[in-house]
Amino acid sequence: MVSGGSARRAASAPVPSAPPLPLLLRGLPAQAVRTDLFLAGENFWQIGSQPRAVAAKFLLNGLSPLLPPGHGAEADQLVPVPGGVVAHISDISTGITYGALGRVVFIPTANAPAQVIARATMIAVSPGGGQVWVQTAVQALRNGEGVPPGFTSPTWAVNLAGRRVSPVLRLPFGLVAATEAGPLTQDLSTGLLQLWNGATGRPIRMNLPADANFIAAERDRVIWYECDPSCRLHVTDLSAGADAAVPLPTNWLPPSVTYPPPSASFDPSGQRLVLPLDRVDSSGNVTAEALFTASTATRTLQMIPGTSLPYSSLPAAQPIQLLAAWDRQGLLWALASSPDEGYYQLGYWTGAGPLRTFALTRGGPIALTAPGSS
Numbered sequence: 001m002v003s004g005g006s007a008r009r010a011a012s013a014p015v016p017s018a019p020p021l022p023l024l025l026r027g028l029p030a031q032a033v034r035t036d037l038f039l040a041g042e043n044f045w046q047i048g049s050q051p052r053a054v055a056a057k058f059l060l061n062g063l064s065p066l067l068p069p070g071h072g073a074e075a076d077q078l079v080p081v082p083g084g085v086v087a088h089i090s091d092i093s094t095g096i097t098y099g100a101l102g103r104v105v106f107i108p109t110a111n112a113p114a115q116v117i118a119r120a121t122m123i124a125v126s127p128g129g130g131q132v133w134v135q136t137a138v139q140a141l142r143n144g145e146g147v148p149p150g151f152t153s154p155t156w157a158v159n160l161a162g163r164r165v166s167p168v169l170r171l172p173f174g175l176v177a178a179t180e181a182g183p184l185t186q187d188l189s190t191g192l193l194q195l196w197n198g199a200t201g202r203p204i205r206m207n208l209p210a211d212a213n214f215i216a217a218e219r220d221r222v223i224w225y226e227c228d229p230s231c232r233l234h235v236t237d238l239s240a241g242a243d244a245a246v247p248l249p250t251n252w253l254p255p256s257v258t259y260p261p262p263s264a265s266f267d268p269s270g271q272r273l274v275l276p277l278d279r280v281d282s283s284g285n286v287t288a289e290a291l292f293t294a295s296t297a298t299r300t301l302q303m304i305p306g307t308s309l310p311y312s313s314l315p316a317a318q319p320i321q322l323l324a325a326w327d328r329q330g331l332l333w334a335l336a337s338s339p340d341e342g343y344y345q346l347g348y349w350t351g352a353g354p355l356r357t358f359a360l361t362r363g364g365p366i367a368l369t370a371p372g373s374s
Contacts, residue, residue, distance in 0.1 A: 024320055024336035024345040027306040027355030033348065035327045036109065038085045039365035040075035041339060044107065047346075051361065055107050055114040059089055066103040066116060067091050073102075077260050080372035081129035081160060084108040087367075088123045088260070098122065098139050098147070098173070098188075098259070104132060106160050109371045117162035121153075122260060126178040127219040129372045131157040131165055133183045133198075135175045147173055147188040155183060157198065169201035176261050177217030179238055184222070186214055188259065193222070195238065207241050215254050215275065218264035223273065225254055235273065235296050244296040252277040255289070263369065265325040267332070271297045274304075274324040274332060287311055291324050291334055306347065306355030307334055327370045339364035 037047045038054075042062035045051040058064055064073035066089060077088035084107050091100035104118040120134035137153030153173040157166035169183075172194065177184040182198030193214055195204040212224040212234075220239045225231060231248040255278050265274050272295050279288040290308040292301050309320055323335045334355065337344035342364055347357040 021341070021343055021360050023357075023360065024309065024338065025306050025334060025347045025355060025357045027347055027357040030348065030356040030358045033331070033356075035329065035331060035333065035348075035370075037325065037327055037333055037368055037370055038078060038107070039335070039363075040078045040087055040367045041337070041363065041365040042074060043363065043365075044075060044087065045363070045365065046109075051363075055087075055105065058103075058105050058114055058116070064089050064103070068093075071100070075367060077123055077263070078367035078369045079123070079125040079129075079132075079263055080369050081106065081125060081132075082372045083110070083160075084371050085369060086117075086123070086125060086129075086132055086160075088120065090121075098137075100138060101136065104134060104158075115162070117160060118158050122173075122175040124175050124178040124183060126157065127180050129160075131159060131178070133157045133166075133175060133178045135171070135173060137173050139173065149187070149189045151189075157183075166198055167201070169196065169198075171196055171201065174259075176214065177222070179217075179220045181220075181238070184217060186261075206238060207243070208236060213254070214261065216262055216264035218266055221264070221266075223264050223275070227253075233294055233301070235294075244299060246294045246296070246299045246301055248277070249301060251281070252279050252290075252292075254278070262323065262367075265369070267326045268328070268330055271295060274326070276322040276324075289320070289322055291322050293332070304332070304334060304349055304355065305353075306349075306357065307336070309336070321366055323366075323368055325369050328373070333368065335365060335368050337363075337365050339366060 039045040044055045046054045071091050071093035074090050074092050075087045076090045079086050087105050090102040094100050098121045101119050104120050106117050107114040118134045122135040124133045135153040135155050139147050151173045152170050155169045155171040159165050172185045174186045174188040176186045182196045184195050186193050195206050215223040222236050225233045233246040236243045272293050274293050278286045288310045291304040294301050321337045332349045334347045343360050345360050347355045349355050
């Protein structure tokens with residue numbers, strides 16, 4: 001029997017706190033600002049004064065009821081269209097995006113419900129945003145890895161209501177962009193670019209070299225680079241034939257080819273492009289990454305302050321994904337995301353002075369864009 005007095009509590013070892021997450025962007029704390037950007041990854045977010053989830057019934061925490069039960073889902077493409085954005089929800093259960101059919105969703109800017117408009121493995125939005133080109137072939141060989149030369153896919157365009165508005169064409173698998181004339185494909189085996197007539201499916205001659213290293217496309221402009229031996233970034237207008245060449249900084253190159261390719265982001269004037277570049281050492285190893293703006297008017301490049309990330313400073317799960325886009329107010333937004341670590345950081349730049357940065361936020365967005373004008 002124990003007489004009066006309080007029972008002793010067993011001593012427990014202190015629980016170590018988790019180390020703080022490293023900042024991804026550097027600059028001054030952001031001031032109150034509003035924007036209309038969308039983010040996408042394992043969820044959809046719309047940013048007003050702060051991120052808020054949207055279209056959650058189609059994509060939530062890496063799962064989507066539009067896909068087979070248990071299949072992982074990720075929005076890997078996000079493109080502006082009139083009155084909102086179009087997103088491609090990829091089925092990532094195979095470990096590669098073109099291994100299974102995903103879904104194409106139109107998300108309005110206004111408080112209207114999002115809707116599914118197509119099934120696809122790849123998408124590209126035409127200039128003006130009224131048509132979305134889709135490819136539907138599935139390359140299941142070796143769990144979706146590798147596309148043999150000559151592999152083709154049914155390819156057609158739908159409008160934002162999901163109605164088909166073009167003939168069904170049989171084109172090389174590798175839809176990367178759409179122009180006024182028709183879709184642009186890149187052979188995923190050889191890297192060869194080809195423009196196609198959207199009405200007939202016949203090839204259209206382009207004023208690009210056969211070995212052009214494709215980066216991105218926007219409207220009728222293709223962004224690519226070449227090194228012989230100095231390296232230059234090119235912005236080529238496929239309609240007018242005009243080409244603006246911008247020298248790349250020594251040892252800085254566009255990232256290795258990824259699929260799907262990122263959409264090009266130009267400022268409202270159409271004269272400045274933003275893109276990520278990698279710094280490469282003499283052995284070909286990437287040692288840092290940063291965001292740059294390229295001016296087609298002055299033919300110069302400028303690094304966005306606060307976005308340079310030496311690889312030695314990054315978390316173990318690499319690489320950090322750097323993306324940027326202009327909003328409709330003319331602010332340039334930078335996104336640094338660590339999907340494997342599950343956090344990201346946003347910042348904006350006015351074009352002068354330091355980057356303005358926000359606090360680290362949980363989530364793993366891998367795409368951002370402003371909506372198109374209504």
